[in-house]
Amino acid sequence: MYRQMVLIRRFEDHAAESYARARIGGFLHLYIGEEAVAVGALNAARPTDHLLTHYRDHGYALVRGCDPKAAMAELFGKASGLSGGRGGSMHLAEASRHFWGGHAIVGSHIPIGAGMAYAMQYQRREEVVLDFFGDGATGNGIFHEGLNMAALWQLPVVFVCENNLYGMGATLAEESPVKDMIIRAEGYTMPSRQCDGMDVFSVYEAVRTAVEHCRSGKGPFFVEAVTYRFRGHSMADPELYRDKEEVGRWRAQDPILRFGEFCVRQRISSERELEEVNEQVEQEMLEAVAFAEAAPLPEESTVADGVYANPIDPEAAGPESA
Amino acid sequence: MPQMTLVEAVRDALRLELRRDPRVMLLGLDIGRLGGVFRATDGLQAEFGAERVVDMPLAEAAIVGASIGLAVAGFVPVAEIQFLGFTHQAFHQIGPQVGRWRQRSRGRFSAPLVIRAPFGGGIRSPEFHSDAIEAQFVQTPGIKVVMPASPYDAKGLLLEAIRDPDPVLFCEPDRLYRLHRQEVPAGEYTIPFGQARTVREGDDVTLVAWSAAVELCERAAAQLDGEGIAATVLDLRTLVPLDVEGLVRAATRTGRVVVVHEAPLSAGFGAEVAATIQEEAFFALDGPVRRVAAWDAPYPSAALEASYLPTVARVVAAARAAVRS
Numbered sequence: 266m267y268r269q270m271v272l273i274r275r276f277e278d279h280a281a282e283s284y285a286r287a288r289i290g291g292f293l294h295l296y297i298g299e300e301a302v303a304v305g306a307l308n309a310a311r312p313t314d315h316l317l318t319h320y321r322d323h324g325y326a327l328v329r330g331c332d333p334k335a336a337m338a339e340l341f342g343k344a345s346g347l348s349g350g351r352g353g354s355m356h357l358a359e360a361s362r363h364f365w366g367g368h369a370i371v372g373s374h375i376p377i378g379a380g381m382a383y384a385m386q387y388q389r390r391e392e393v394v395l396d397f398f399g400d401g402a403t404g405n406g407i408f409h410e411g412l413n414m415a416a417l418w419q420l421p422v423v424f425v426c427e428n429n430l431y432g433m434g435a436t437l438a439e440e441s442p443v444k445d446m447i448i449r450a451e452g453y454t455m456p457s458r459q460c461d462g463m464d465v466f467s468v469y470e471a472v473r474t475a476v477e478h479c480r481s482g483k484g485p486f487f488v489e490a491v492t493y494r495f496r497g498h499s500m501a502d503p504e505l506y507r508d509k510e511e512v513g514r515w516r517a518q519d520p521i522l523r524f525g526e527f528c529v530r531q532r533i534s535s536e537r538e539l540e541e542v543n544e545q546v547e548q549e550m551l552e553a554v555a556f557a558e559a560a561p562l563p564e565e566s567t568v569a570d571g572v573y574a575n576p577i578d579p580e581a582a583g584p585e586s587a
Numbered sequence: 588m589p590q591m592t593l594v595e596a597v598r599d600a601l602r603l604e605l606r607r608d609p610r611v612m613l614l615g616l617d618i619g620r621l622g623g624v625f626r627a628t629d630g631l632q633a634e635f636g637a638e639r640v641v642d643m644p645l646a647e648a649a650i651v652g653a654s655i656g657l658a659v660a661g662f663v664p665v666a667e668i669q670f671l672g673f674t675h676q677a678f679h680q681i682g683p684q685v686g687r688w689r690q691r692s693r694g695r696f697s698a699p700l701v702i703r704a705p706f707g708g709g710i711r712s713p714e715f716h717s718d719a720i721e722a723q724f725v726q727t728p729g730i731k732v733v734m735p736a737s738p739y740d741a742k743g744l745l746l747e748a749i750r751d752p753d754p755v756l757f758c759e760p761d762r763l764y765r766l767h768r769q770e771v772p773a774g775e776y777t778i779p780f781g782q783a784r785t786v787r788e789g790d791d792v793t794l795v796a797w798s799a800a801v802e803l804c805e806r807a808a809a810q811l812d813g814e815g816i817a818a819t820v821l822d823l824r825t826l827v828p829l830d831v832e833g834l835v836r837a838a839t840r841t842g843r844v845v846v847v848h849e850a851p852l853s854a855g856f857g858a859e860v861a862a863t864i865q866e867e868a869f870f871a872l873d874g875p876v877r878r879v880a881a882w883d884a885p886y887p888s889a890a891l892e893a894s895y896l897p898t899v900a901r902v903v904a905a906a907r908a909a910v911r912s
Contacts, residue, residue, distance in 0.1 A: 315660075349693035360696045365659060370683045376649040377684070380656020380664075387638060387662075407679070410649035417644060571690045572728050574697070574752035577781070577828040 266308060266465055267528060268542050270300040270521045273324040275543075275550045276333055277496075280323065280340055280354075283554060284500050289340050293354055296324040298463075298495035301520035302397075302427050303328050305468025306490070310395055310423075310476050315363045315381050317374040318397040319427070320355035321494075322367025325397070329362045333549060334556040343560035350563045351571070363392070372402035375411030375424070382420035382485075393479040394422040395472075401432035403449050404440055412485075416453035419484030423475040424450075426489045427462065433498045434506055450487035462492025463518040493518070591771040594764040596738040597627050597703070600745040601665065603775055605635045608663060611749060614641045614650055615667030615703075624669045625705055625764055647676035651702065655684055658698040658754075665749060671706030671758055672715030672886075678723075685754045686729025701748045701755045707799045707849055708881075708896050709762035711889035718886055719850040721798075724756050725826050725859070731755045731780060732826040736801035738769040740824060743778035750777065760799035781828035785837070789817030792906045793837045795846040795860055797823040800897065804847055807902035814903075816910055826856055834860065835867045842873035843909040847897050852880040874912030877905045 277295045284293045296303070303324035307316070318325045326336050331347060339346030340354045347357055358366035365381070368374035378396035385392050402408050403426065415422050426446040430437050437444065447457040456478065460471035468490050475486035493515040497504050528534040570576070591599065604611045613628060619642040622629030632640035643650045647668055654664035668674050674681060681702070689697035708717040724732050731753055735741040741759065748755040786801060787808055794804040801822045808818040821837045823830065838844050844864055846857040861876040879897045887895050 348691060348695070351693055352691045356691050358692055358696075360692065365696070366691070370679060373652070373679060373684055376646075376652025376680070377656040377659070379649070380653030381660050382656070383653060384657050384660030384662055407648050407652070410644070410646040411652065413644055413646065414649050414653060571694045572686075573731075574689070574694075574699075 266304050267521070267524055267534070267539060268546065269304045269328050270465070270524065271543055271546045272327050272333070272549075273300045273303065274521060275546050276323060276327060276337070276553070279550045279554050280337070281496070281500065283341070283557070288558065289354070290342060291353065292499045292501065293340070294321045294499050295494070295496045296321050298515065298519070299427060299429060299492045300324060301465040301524070302425070302462045302468055302490045302492055305465040306395065306397075306425055306472040309469045309472035311392070313363055314392050314476070315365060315378070315394045317365050317378045317394070318367050319371070319399050319402070320367050320369045321399070322355065322357050325367070326357040326359070326364065329359070329364045331357065331359050331362065331364065333553040337553040337557040338560045341557040341560065342562070343557060344563045345556070345560035372398055372405040372407040374398070375402065375408050376414065378422050379411045379415045379420055382415065382422035383418065385421050386418070391480060393476055395425060396422055397425045397427055400426060400428040400430065400437055400446055401440060403446055412450070412453045412455065415485040416455050421479040421482070422485045423472065423479055424485065424487045425472065426487070427492060428489055429492050429494045431494070431498070431506060434502070436506055446489040447487060455485050455487045457487035457489065459489045459491065462490030463520045463523065465520060465524050588770040589773055590768040591738045591742070592765045592768055593735070593738045593741050593759070594625060594627050596742040596771050597745060597759060598629065598631070599771070600742045600749070601628060601631060602634070604746065604749045605631065605639065607775070610661060610663045611665065612639050612641065612657060612662050613665050613667065614643050614654055616643055616645055616650070616669055618642060618667050623667060625761060627703070627759070628667065647673050648680050651677040651680040651685065654700045654702075655680065655688070655698045658700045659688070659696060663699070663749060665701045665703060668702060668704045670716045670718075671704040671720060672718035674702070674704060674720070675715065681724070681730070682727050686727050689729060689753070697752070699752050699754055701757055703757045703759060705759045705761040705764070707760045707762055708886065708892055709799065711892065713888045714886050719848065719881070721758055721826060722850055722854065722856045725856060729754065731828065733757045733780065734797040734824065734826060736760065736763070736798050736822050736824070738767070738771050740778060740784070742771055743776050744780075744824065746775060747777040747780060751780070758798060762799050763802060778824070780825045781830050782824065783830040783833035784822040784824055786820040786822050787818070789819045789841070791817045791841060792843040792845060792909050793819040793821055793841045794902065794906065795821045795823065795834065795837070795844060796848065797826065798849070800847045800849055803897060803899060804902060807899045807906065810899060810903050811906055814907070816906060818906060829863070831863060831867065834863060838864045838868045839871040842871055843912070844872070844876045845879060845902065845905045845909055846876065847879045847902055849881055849896055851883045852878060853883050855880050874909055877909050879905050
C-alpha cells in the first residue's frame with residue numbers, strides 16, 4: 266500500500282511537470298494528498314468489483330493495476346495510451362480490469378453505477394460496484410436520482426464520497442447545507458460510515474465494511490472519506506479560496522508520511538526500505554514519461570474512427586465534402 | 588398477415604425481442620403495471636416479469652444512466668422516455684455519455700442501448716409533449732437516430748435498433764400510434780438503417796420527410812396530382828445514418844425538392860438535407876430546395892397547433908412554387 270501511494274504521488278508530480286512543459290493539453294487534476302482514499306478503498310475490494318470514478322482518476326487507474334506507461338501516454342494524448350489517446354486524463358479506463366472510467370461530468374456516473382449494480386443483482390453475481398465522487402457532486406440532481414434508485418432496489422453498490430472540502434473554487438460551506446456528507450445518505454435510509462481520508466487504514470476499514478455489506482445482499486452503503494487535495498483543483502487554479510496555513514496544516518497529515526512512519530514504528534519496514542521503494546517508483550515514473558514522450562500521436566486519419574461499430578459512410582459525413 | 592397499428596407493431600417488436608434474447612430488458616416510468624403512457628408496453632411485464640420490464644422512479648437521467656450501466660454489463664436495455672421532450676431531463680446522460688463510450692475507449696467497450704420516445708404534434712398537448720427535437724441528437728455523434736413513419740417500418744426498424752451494436756434513439760410519432768392499420772408480418776424481420784423508402788413516385792417534385800410528416804406529404808401529393816403535378820415522396824426513415832445516395836437519386840430525378848419537418852425551421856434537419864443535396868446534386872437542380880417546417884417558437888397550446896405545424900396547404904404551396912421556379 267505504501268508503494269501504491271508513492272506511485273500515485275510520483276506519477277502526479279511527473280504529470281504536473283509534463284503539463285508545465287506543455288506536453289499535456291487541456292486540464293489536469295492532481296490526486297496529491299488524497300492517495301489514501303484510492304489505495305485504502307481498492308485494497309478493501311476485489312479486483313473484479315466494478316469501478317467508476319470522478320475525473321481525478323489517475324490514482325484509481327494505478328491502484329487497479331493499469332500500466333503507468335499507458336496511463337501517462339493517455340495524458341499525453343498518444344496512440345499508445347490506455348484508450349489510444351481518446352479518453353485523456355479525465356477518462357482513464359480499462360475494461361479488462363473492470364475499471365469503467367473516470368467521468369468528467371460531475372456525478373454523471375452515479376446512476377450508471379446503479380445500473381451496473383442492477384445487472385449484478387439480476388444475475389446473482391458476487392461483484393459489487395464502487396462508485397466514487399466528490400463532495401461537489403452531492404449538490405447535483407443526478408446524485409439523488411442514483412442514490413434513490415440504489416436504495417429503492419437495495420442494489421450492491423458502494424457510494425464513496427471523497428470529501429476534499431472544496432469544489433472547484435468554493436468551500437464546502439458555500440456549496441452544501443450539510444458539513445458531513447453521510448447525512449445525505451440518511452434520506453435514503455442507506456447505512457453509512459465516515460472515515461479519515463488521510464489514513465489508509467481508516468479508509469480500508471470503512472470500505473471493507475461497505476463491500477461486505479453489499480456483497481451479502483444487504484443493499485447499498487455510503488462511505489465518506491474526509492480528505493484534502495494539496496494542489497489546486499486543476500493546474501489552472503489560483504486557489505483564492507484557502508490560505509497557505511491551512512494547506513500546511515493538512516500537509517502535516519500527509520497520508521504517505523503517516524503510513525511510512527507507522528511502518529517504521531511497527532518495524533514492518535525500515536526507513537531504508539521505504540527509501541528504496543521511493544527510488545524504484547521514481548525510476549519507473551521516469552520510464553513512463555520517456556515512454557509517453559516517445560509514443561506516437563494518433564494518426565490524423567483516425568479522428569472520426571470508432572464512433573460507431575461500423576463506420577457510417579465517411580465520405581458523406583466528412584467535413585472535406587464541402 | 589395480421590393488421591397492426593403503429594403502437595401494436597412497436598409492442599410486437601418488443602415482445603419478440605424479449606422472447607428471443609434474455610439480455611433484453613425494458614426500463615421506464617410506468618411501463619410495467621400501467622403499460623406505459625401510450626400503452627406501448629401493455630402486458631409485457633405480466634409476460635416477462637418485473638425484473639425485465641422495470642418500472643423506474645420518475646427520473647429520466649437515471650433511466651438512461653441505469654440503461655448505460657446495464658449495457659456496459661452486457662444487457663440490451665430498451666429505455667422508454669415518456670415524451671421526446673422529456674429527454675431534456677436526461678440529456679446529460681445522452682450527450683456526454685451514451686454516444687461516447689465507444690470512441691472514448693477506442694472500441695474496448697460501448698453502451699449499445701435503445702431509447703424509445705414518443706414525440707410530435709397533433710395530439711393537442713403543449714410544449715415538451717410535442718417537441719420535435721430529433722436534430723439535437725444528430726449533433727450528438729455516436730447515436731443513431733431512427734424515425735419510423737408506418738407500422739411496418741416501426742416493427743422492422745425497432746428490431747434492427749435492438750440488435751444494432753450502437754446506441755439508438757427511436758422516435759415514435761404518437762399522432763400515428765393508432766391512426767392506421769397496416770399489414771405487418773407476425774414474425775421477425777429487420778429493416779436496415781440508412782435506406783430511405785420511396786413512398787410514391789412522380790417526376791415533377793420530390794417531397795422529403797420522416798416520421799409523421801411522411802403521411803402529411805402523402806396527402807399533399809394526392810392533392811398535387813389533381814393539379815397535374817406528380818410528386819415523389821421520400822421517407823428518410825433514419826437521419827443517422829442518412830441515405831445520401833437515395834436522397835441524391837430522388838433529387839436528381841425531379842430537379843425540385845421540398846423538405847418537410849415538424850421541428851422548428853432554423854438548423855432543423857431540413858437544413859442538412861438541403862445542404863447535402865446542393866453539395867451532391869447541384870447541377871441537377873432546377874431551383875432552390877425549399878423547406879416547410881414549424882415556426883422558430885416553442886410548441887404552442889392546442890388552439891394554435893394547426894398554425895404552428897406544417898400543413899397540407901403549406902406543403903402544396905411550396906411544391907407549386909418549386910415546380911414554377
